[in-house]
Amino acid sequence: MFAIGDKVSVLDDAINGIVLKINGALVTIETEDGFELNFNQKELIRIHSNSDFLQNIAQTNFSSVAKEKEIPKPRSFVKEKKSSKDDFVLEIDLHIEKLVPNKRGMSNYDILNIQTETIKRQMDFAQRNRIPKVVFIHGVGEGVLKSELDFLLGRYENISFQDANYQKYGVGATEVYFIQKKKLL
Known part of the structure; x- marks a missing residue:
């Protein structure tokens, strides 16, 4: 799931860092402040670099996203008036x-x-x-x-x-x- 050198973020805290060691489910990261901390793999998420982010944007089909966000037009019909x-x-x-x-x-x-x-x-x-x-x-x-x-x-x-x-x-x-x-x- 993670590789040494991956940028990661802790899910429940405002901590970002780089993966130093992986020992089974235990991952050691070095925070941006220089501290080494251990976390379970389930507590971390990989942060993509800016180039990965830009590549993902380039691959996104914006017309399909715009279509999903489009508000459907109300159907027009003639209603019979009844007493x-x-x-x-x-x-x-x-x-x-x-x-x-x-x-x-x-x-x-x-x-x-x-x-x-x-x-x-x-x-x-x-x-x-x-x-x-x-x-x-x-x-x-x-x-x-x-x-x-x-x-x-x-x-x-x-x-x-x-x-x-x-x-x-x-x-x-x-x-x-x-x-x-x-x-x-």
Whole structure:
């Protein structure tokens, strides 16, 4: 790694010198101040002479270095403008734990009543605010809530509903789309 006469620098100190002796991993250097000090090879680094430095500069491909440093130009693309209402989906989780702080002492009838009232309230809210899509998350269970939801949704006009996206919601969700009436000029 090192040869006698190499110029070296100590990694953790501001000491430079010339290699005098090499004994295995132990290297003896003479510092610029004339002291002889011993260091492990791992503690030293070779300093190249000015001619080596100039030779390295001459061999450097500056165009590739400049290309690495270049800031990439932002990609240009035309962004489609969408209404914020098109992106918004109202998601309502009908699990009773999400609707009330404590379900202790409630019968199945009470739970189903709270869930159906929530469905009615959210449907009215979506219609008033012209929200195009609502997703009701009802879970799988025994299907009682899903059948009640289907019954309630069947009573509304100008909507269509179907099972929600399986990849996003799994089996236990229903999507409701509001059919917006177009205004005549």
